Structure formats: structure tokens, C-alpha cells
Amino acid sequence: MMALDLARALDPVLLARDCGLEPDLWQANLLRSNPRRALLLCSRQSGKSTVAALLVLYAVLFIPAAQIVVVSPTQRQSNELFRTIINFLSRLHEAPRLTAESTQRAELSNGARILALPGTEKTIRGIAGVDLVVMDEAARVEDELLTAVRPMMATKPESRLIALTTPAGKRGWFYEAWVSDEGWERVKVPASACPRITPEYLAEELRALGAIKFSEEYELEFHDPEEAVFPLTVIEAAFSQEVQPLWM
Ligand SMILES: Nc1ncnc2c1ncn2[C@@H]1O[C@H](COP(=O)(O)OP(=O)(O)OP(=O)(O)O)[C@@H](O)[C@H]1O
Numbered sequence: 001m002m003a004l005d006l007a008r009a010l011d012p013v014l015l016a017r018d019c020g021l022e023p024d025l026w027q028a029n030l031l032r033s034n035p036r037r038a039l040l041l042c043s044r045q046s047g048k049s050t051v052a053a054l055l056v057l058y059a060v061l062f063i064p065a066a067q068i069v070v071v072s073p074t075q076r077q078s079n080e081l082f083r084t085i086i087n088f089l090s091r092l093h094e095a096p097r098l099t100a101e102s103t104q105r106a107e108l109s110n111g112a113r114i115l116a117l118p119g120t121e122k123t124i125r126g127i128a129g130v131d132l133v134v135m136d137e138a139a140r141v142e143d144e145l146l147t148a149v150r151p152m153m154a155t156k157p158e159s160r161l162i163a164l165t166t167p168a169g170k171r172g173w174f175y176e177a178w179v180s181d182e183g184w185e186r187v188k189v190p191a192s193a194c195p196r197i198t199p200e201y202l203a204e205e206l207r208a209l210g211a212i213k214f215s216e217e218y219e220l221e222f223h224d225p226e227e228a229v230f231p232l233t234v235i236e237a238a239f240s241q242e243v244q245p246l247w248m
């Protein structure tokens with residue numbers, strides 16, 4: 001390992017800078033603490049997918065033959081995070097080479113593998129020996145998906161699970177975990193804590209979304225189902241696999 005790599009192994013913030021990014025304080029703290037189990041409850045556009053991609057990059061470089069899975073409610077969203085990861089990789093000098101790549105799968109010359117998966121539990125069974133699972137929009141994945149993902153990590157005690165999301169009501173596994181006393185690292189980043197989100201933008205969003213939706217997406221409130229922003233049929237459509245969420 002080169003001296004350069006050792007510096008980055010010790011401080012992943014340097015790795016973020018190699019990708020042209022100066023991490024926000026909470027992003028830097030998360031990169032440095034690299035927790036085994038983390039719940040990130042973060043505003044829209046706060047940089048949660050970005051920091052997750054950096055955690056993947058770190059795993060690719062510093063876990064031997066890292067097996068990494070990216071999952072979200074839809075294949076499209078998983079692919080988007082996958083693209084961010086590949087883009088970061090391409091910005092690094094002396095990074096392991098891609099030996100195989102598709103829109104949802106990459107293999108690297110150091111044995112690392114990254115898989116972007118759809119949000120349906122049936123199609124993801126049988127994947128094992130995973131070192132890192134990143135679950136994007138985690139409050140919007142089916143509970144069964146978490147049940148399907150956990151065994152992927154069963155054989156590796158050091159494996160990591162990072163779930164990132166805005167709230168989606170007082171329901172589902174993410175909400176239950178967030179309010180539980182289980183041993184998760186919890187990170188909460190409202191829009192007001194993000195230096196790139198301006199008061200003008202927030203005022204515009206408040207007008208466009210209405211107070212309840214705004215408090216969910218930017219102030220991270222979990223709402224009771226009765227205070228639902230949309231009629232229930234619309235919400236159910238948004239949670240189903242066939243229909244894209246309306247606000248995406
Ligand atoms: N530390 C940073 N410095 C500069 N730009 C950043 C930083 N973190 C994130 N960004 C940029 O902010 C934008 C939003 O980041 P990202 O997509 O990671 O946010 P998100 O919380 O996942 O948003 P969404 O809720 O829409 O999925 C992107 O353009 C990203 O490049």
C-alpha cells in the first residue's frame with residue numbers, strides 16, 4: 001500500500017477531497033466514525049446519497065475484495081447511487097480498475113464488487129457474504145426487503161448497514177428502528193443544517209409542498225397516517241413497486 005493510501009485509510013475525508021468534495025461537518029463525522037449500523041434521517045438534498053457513495057468508495061479501497069450492495073425502493077434509484085459511486089471512482093488517481101461494468105454491477109481489479117439491486121425482496125435472495133449494504137430512501141422500502149437483506153451480512157460480523165432517508169410517516173422498519181432503543185448510530189440533518197440549502201429555496205418549497213409535506217421532507221417530521229398529505233390510494237401507489245413515488 002502506498003503512503004498516500006495509508007493517509008486515506010486513516011482519514012476518509014481526504015478521499016472525499018480527492019473526489020473534489022469538501023464534506024460537511026456531519027458528513028466528515030460519519031465518514032470518520034464509519035459505524036456498523038447507521039440510520040441517517042436527512043433532509044432532501046442534504047448530501048446523504050453523496051456521503052453514502054463515499055462510504056462505499058472507502059469500502060471498495062480498504063476492505064479486501066469488498067462485496068457491496070446498494071438497494072432502494074426502485075432499481076432506477078439504486079442505479080442512480082451506483083452511478084455516483086462509479087463517478088467518484090473515476091475521479092481517483094490510482095484507483096482499482098473496473099474489470100466489468102453495467103448499469104447496475106461493477107467488478108474491480110482488487111476483487112471488489114458493487115451491485116445495485118431493485119427494491120423487491122424476491123429478486124435479491126441468495127446474495128451472501130456482503131461487507132456493506134447501503135439502503136437509500138430507506139423509509140420507503142418494504143419491510144420484507146430489510147428481512148431479505150439481513151442474511152446477506154450473516155457470515156461477516158464486521159459487515160455494515162447504512163440506511164438513509166427522509167421520513168415517510170410513523171410506519172415501517174426505518175421509523176420503528178429510529179424510535180427504538182436498538183444500537184444504531186443515528187444521524188439527523190434537517191435542511192437548516194445544510195449550508196447549500198438557502199432560505200429562499202426553502203420558502204419556495206414550502207409554498208409548493210404545503211406545510212405537512214414540507215415538514216416531512218425538510219424538517220424531518222414523522223407524521224401519523226391520519227395527517228396524510230395525499231389521499232391514501234395515492235400513498236399506497238407510491239409505496240408499490242410498479243408506480244414511481246409522485247414526488248421523486
Ligand atoms: N459536501 C458537499 N459539498 C458540495 N456539494 C455537495 C456536498 N454534499 C452533497 N453535495 C451536492 O448536493 C447535491 C445533493 O446531494 P445528494 O444527492 O447526495 O443529496 P440527497 O440528500 O441524497 O438528496 P435527495 O433527497 O434529493 O436524494 C448534489 O448535487 C451533491 O453533489
Ligand SMILES: [Mg+2]
Nearest residue numbers: 048049050136
Ligand atoms: Mg439521495
